[in-house]
Amino acid sequence: MFISFxxxxxxxxTTQIELLKRYLENKGRKVYIVREPGGTVISERIREILLNKKHLEMCDETEIFLFSGARAQLVREAIRPWLSEGNVVIADRFFDSTTAYQGYGRGIDLDSVKKIHQIATGGTVPDITFYLKISMAESIKRQELRKTDLDRIERSNDNFYERVISGYEQLALDNNERIVTINGSRSPEVIHEEIIEKLNEKMILSS
Ligand SMILES: Nc1ncnc2c1ncn2[C@@H]1O[C@H](COP(=O)(O)OP(=O)(O)O)[C@@H](O)[C@H]1O
Ligand SMILES: [Mg+2]
Structure with a gap:
């Protein structure tokens, strides 16, 4: 079972992944969480380059190849071996993030983005993807509550984020057999219940 958020x-x-991990572990499943970009020694090194706040000159093309490089390593070194042993793998972002951010957000040609995904994942696709939908205003509200220091991608302007949000909307429409849209502006507990319900509906939990 391969689930992405x-x-x-x-x-x-991250909040929902922790809740789901606990739920599945209580059911006796072994659960691995992978965070993108990262999750292997090489992918974590790539993560440092991508998230370094000083790397403001990084061009969009470099960004998509680095994310995809980190993903290629993660798929082969971690995700596939874990799945083949019958474990649950939960990904905190996967290739849909690259389509939304580097494709729709940065404007890299979507057909090229798809081809890059094919090479990076080699066909390893989540069984189900939960898209937690919130507005830009809600994101900013939560961000202000946490007062975090923003990285290069987080500092992109609001138009960029609006494009990312519409990108996710389009992705959900184009992949409705895989991507489940969840209203993320409700309480964490209510959202968690709905996620469990959807997993049961798709009978993914019984496999
Ligand atoms: N359903 C929710 N309603 C309100 N606040 C939430 C909800 N889920 C998470 N948060 C808060 O919003 C912030 C971001 O949550 P997090 O799970 O880290 O999001 P992400 O991993 O998607 O960036 C955290 O401070 C978290 O406590
Ligand atoms: Mg997170």
Missing amino acids: EGIDFCGK
């Missing part, structure tokens, strides 16, 4: 920053991915 998507959505803009502060939409609640």
